[in-house]
Amino acid sequence: ETGVTQTPRHLVMGMTNKKSLKCEQHLGHNAMYWYKQSAKKPLELMFVYNFKEQTENNSVPSRFSPECPNSSHLFLHLHTLQPEDSALYLCASSQQGSENTEAFFGQGTRLTVV
Amino acid sequence: SQQGEEDPQALSIQEGENATMNCSYKTSINNLQWYRQNSGRGLVHLILIRSNEREKHSGRLRVTLDTSKKSSSLLITASRAADTASYFCATGKAAGNKLTFGGGTRVLVKP
Numbered sequence: 001e002t003g004v005t006q007t008p009r010h011l012v013m014g015m016t017n018k019k020s021l022k023c024e025q026h027l028g029h030n031a032m033y034w035y036k037q038s039a040k041k042p043l044e045l046m047f048v049y050n051f052k053e054q055t056e057n058n059s060v061p062s063r064f065s066p067e068c069p070n071s072s073h074l075f076l077h078l079h080t081l082q083p084e085d086s087a088l089y090l091c092a093s094s095q096q097g098s099e100n101t102e103a104f105f106g107q108g109t110r111l112t113v114v
Numbered sequence: 115s116q117q118g119e120e121d122p123q124a125l126s127i128q129e130g131e132n133a134t135m136n137c138s139y140k141t142s143i144n145n146l147q148w149y150r151q152n153s154g155r156g157l158v159h160l161i162l163i164r165s166n167e168r169e170k171h172s173g174r175l176r177v178t179l180d181t182s183k184k185s186s187s188l189l190i191t192a193s194r195a196a197d198t199a200s201y202f203c204a205t206g207k208a209a210g211n212k213l214t215f216g217g218g219t220r221v222l223v224k225p
Contacts, residue, residue, distance in 0.1 A: 004156070033212075043157075043202070043215040056212065090156060102147060103204075103213055105156035 003027040006091050006106035013081065014114055021076040021109045023091030031096040032074040033103070034066060037088040049074060050096050081113045120203055120219040128224050133190040135219040137203030138183075145206040146179055146186045147213065150199045157202065160188075195225045 004025045013019050025032065034046040048056035049068040063085075065077040074091055088110050092103040121136045137146070145164050149157040163170045163179045163186065170177045176189040190197055200220045204213040 006156075035215075040217075042217045045212060045214070048212055088154065092157075102159040102162055103157075104159070105149075107156040108154070110154065 004091060004093055004104050004106040006089075006109050008109060009107060010110045010112075012112045012114060013078065015081060015083070017081075018077070018079040020078065021089055021091075021111075023074040023076075023106055025072055025074075025091075025093040025104070027093055027104060029093040029095050029104070030071050031094050032068060032071070033092040033094075034074065034076055035090040035092060037090060037108070039087075043090070047076075078111075081111075083113050086111055086113045120201070120216045122219060123217065124220045124222070126222045126224065127193055129193060129195055131193055131223075133193050133197070133221055133223070135188050135201055135221070137186045137188070137216055139186075139203075139205045139214075139216075140184065141205075141207070143181075143205045143207060146177075147204045147206065148175075148177060148186075148188050149202045149204060149215075151202065151218070152199050160201075190221075193221075193223045195223050197221060198223045 007022045030051050032049045036044045036046055045058050046060045047066045052068045052071055063080050067075040088108045090108045091106040094103045095101050119138050127133050143165055145162050147162045148160045150160050151157045161172045161177050163177050174191045179186045200218040202215050202218045204215045
């Protein structure tokens with residue numbers, strides 16, 4: 001395990017549902033990220049949080065709403081999603097402040113929108 | 115095209131052979147990293163090479179970086195069936211640790 005835990009591992013939701021993805025890191029890092037991985041596409045960075053503050057939103061639709069209550073926890077709130085939002089959602093963390101550090105990823109949440 | 119593009123997209127080799135994959139990028143970088151992903155799971159960091167380094171080794175992995183050509187290569191020597199995975203390069207820029215990933219190379223090592 002990498003020290004980054006994501007729940008749930010699998011999620012099936014209808015287009016009218018509201019659900020949340022959770023990420024927790026036990027590494028003492030100060031930066032957390034949400035990535036989306038769709039079939040046959042490169043990983044897409046969605047959101048970046050540094051010291052609990054959102055520093056990047058990569059033109060993500062408002063039906064995805066991130067929340068970072070502290071530097072160890074990151075949520076992604078989902079509502080009125082579309083079938084094309086089905087993907088593997090990956091959370092990662094790293095130590096901001098050093099230019100040459102690696103990112104640690106969770107195992108991902110496989111989301112299916114029906 | 116994407117920052118960090120891997121080539122080839124897919125690679126099939128026999129156990130014991132070497133596997134080489136390449137990554138090209140477009141903008142200036144602070145470092146280039148390689149990650150591995152087993153099917154449908156999270157990414158695992160393999161190796162990081164800084165922009166002022168030309169070659170780095172870690173176990174059976176060898177990474178090169180040519181900043182003049184904006185390219186990197188990952189060599190896996192004496193491959194094993196357990197090396198079957200997708201391999202991604204990611205570039206780290208000067209500002210922060212935001213990583214930009216390529217599309218990956220799917221490697222199949224046949225026993």
